[in-house]
Amino acid sequence: MAVVPLQYRFDGPRHAPVVLLLPHLGAKWSMWEPQMPDLTRDLRVLRVNHRGHGGSPAPQGAYSVAELGGDLLALLDTCELERFSVIGAGLGGMLATWLAAREPDRVHRLALLATSAWAPPARRWQRLASQTRAGGTVAVVEEVTRSWFTPAFVDRRPDILARMVEEFESVDRQGYAGCCDALAEGDQRAALSRVRAPTVVVSAAHDPVLPPGHGRRLSNGIPGARFEVVSGAAHLVNVERADRVNELLVAHVAS
16 A cells, blocks of 8 residues: 555744654544643654544555554655654554664654553454444444543543544544554564663553553563553543643653
């Protein structure tokens, strides 16, 4: 499959070190808004949208992690970025790991949020892909989004959930399904030992999709990686506990 030209944007000081932000499956680059004030003080932030998210095209068919990673490499080459840090969440974290293992000399620092090297069971992702191709993201919105936040956060900030659900429902069905296929087949465990960038892995204490055991196994596979568990948050830990996540990211990536 040919490389897809991803939608992207830069924010922050023009000549500062670059950090690439890779979002969760089903979320757009707007999911990183809680991090932007802190990260853009000293870094030039590059945000992207996955295939079918926002303005990124969505070719039909199943995707692979390598194909999604190829989109990122093409963009980084287009932007002439030879050295950068990467922060990835969920699917974005798996792609960040792929990128750091494949291009160890280019990735300066790595931060992985609510993610895993391997996201079983494959049949769940295959089912979500099939349902989405048939009925669009509205067919799976309830199942997918109920893992994003704790009930206490939803009660306190229903506006944030409503906005993110609306964005999720606008994701192209082919793009979302194809990315589900990539997760079904994706397995980065053998690549972890090739990661050379200093890495922090962050899990959310109440994440029902990828509980902290996934993050611990991921950090154990990456040489020298540090593992952190953030309390009071579900899968979208960077939104629900932006205060703590920002502390961790700034200390790790902007140092």
